[in-house]
Amino acid sequence: MRRYDFPRHVMAMGLAALAGFIDALGFLKLGGLFVSFMSGNSTRLAAGLASGTSVALTAAGLIGAFVGGVLAGALLARVAGQWRKQAVLGLVTLLLGIGGMLTVMGHAGNGLTLLMAAAMGAVNNVFQRNGEVSIGVTYMTGALVKLGQALAAALTGGPRLGWLPYLLLWLGLMTGAVAGAALFPVMDLRALWIACAFSALLLAWSVRMGPLPMASPLA
Numbered sequence: 125m126r127r128y129d130f131p132r133h134v135m136a137m138g139l140a141a142l143a144g145f146i147d148a149l150g151f152l153k154l155g156g157l158f159v160s161f162m163s164g165n166s167t168r169l170a171a172g173l174a175s176g177t178s179v180a181l182t183a184a185g186l187i188g189a190f191v192g193g194v195l196a197g198a199l200l201a202r203v204a205g206q207w208r209k210q211a212v213l214g215l216v217t218l219l220l221g222i223g224g225m226l227t228v229m230g231h232a233g234n235g236l237t238l239l240m241a242a243a244m245g246a247v248n249n250v251f252q253r254n255g256e257v258s259i260g261v262t263y264m265t266g267a268l269v270k271l272g273q274a275l276a277a278a279l280t281g282g283p284r285l286g287w288l289p290y291l292l293l294w295l296g297l298m299t300g301a302v303a304g305a306a307l308f309p310v311m312d313l314r315a316l317w318i319a320c321a322f323s324a325l326l327l328a329w330s331v332r333m334g335p336l337p338m339a340s341p342l343a
Contacts, residue, residue: 127324128139128259128289131329131332131333132333133289134297134329135250135291135326135329135330135333135339136210136251136259136261136289137292137293137295137296138296138325138326138329139247139250139261139296139326140261140262140264140293140294140296140297140300140301141296141297141300141303142247142261142300142301142322142323142326142331142333143160143244143247143261143262143292143297143300143318144247144296144297144298144301144302144303144304145300145301145303145304145315145318145322146159146160146220146240146243146244146300146316146319146338147159147160147161147185147244147262147301147304148238148300148301148302148303148304148308149240149304149307149308149313149315149316149319150237150241150304152304152305153234153236153237153308153312154182154186154234154237156341157170157179157183157186157237158186158243158340159186159190159191159237159240159241159244160191160241160262160263161263162186162187162261162263162303163263163265163333165183165187166183166187166188167184168180168183169184170185182234184220184242185238186237187240187241189238189241189242190242190244190245191245192242192245193219193243193244193246193247194245194246194248194249195212195243195245196215196242196245196246196247196250197212197215197216197248198248198249200212200215200249201249205336206335206336206337207335207336208245208249208250208252208263208336209221209330209333209336210249210327210331210335211328212246212247212249212250213247213250213323213326213327213330215243215246216246216247216323217323217324217327219239219240219242219243219319220240220243220316220319220320220323221320222239223236223239223240223243223316223320224314224316224317224320226239227312227314227316227317228314232313232314233272236313236316237302240316243293244262247261248261248262250262250330252321259264259293261293261297262268262275264293264294264297267290267293267294268290268294269288271287271290271294272289272291274286274287275287295332
């Protein structure tokens with residue numbers, strides 16, 4: 125993440141905040157399952173299979189929707205080429221907008237969380253390097269590991285502020301999650317309209333950044 129410039133740092137933190145916001149909504153709606161944290165859902169799936177409870181089916185559905193979103197985002201990214209960021213963010217905004225419209229139509233049940241999971245899968249295609257995810261914006265385990273490693277490097281003569289981007293990425297997710305948790309009791313999943321608006325702002329920011337350079341190894 126340290127290789128990216130300021131506009132891309134802003135984009136990464138914004139996407140992490142978006143992911144935290146949506147994951148908090150999904151977590152509260154589903155009572156302990158996630159729409160972006162698939163490691164947690166995999167554990168819940170395993171526990172549900174072992175105990176024979178229905179949580180296994182819900183967890184499996186969320187994992188499938190997330191992978192489907194990753195697949196759709198990756199295919200779109202390949203087609204979009206230099207405009208990959210904008211295309212993927214357009215897809216994410218569309219999915220969240222559809223979710224918002226469904227809440228207006230009275231469809232705010234747990235099934236809507238599958239759409240949220242698909243959006244969170246797709247958004248991981250915004251940052252890529254050599255066709256693979258370079259910044260995971262919907263999960264923070266890797267960022268926290270790198271934070272600890274960068275702190276160790278700083279204490280042993282390495283870059284003194286190399287840990288800061290990873291801390292800010294985690295704080296972005298936390299800020300979004302706090303906002304989502306605070307709004308859920310008031311708005312339920314109608315808060316997806318706020319997520320859609322924020323995603324649209326990130327899309328506008330990506331358009332301002334312009335297309336990727338030809339044959340750029342970073343994205």
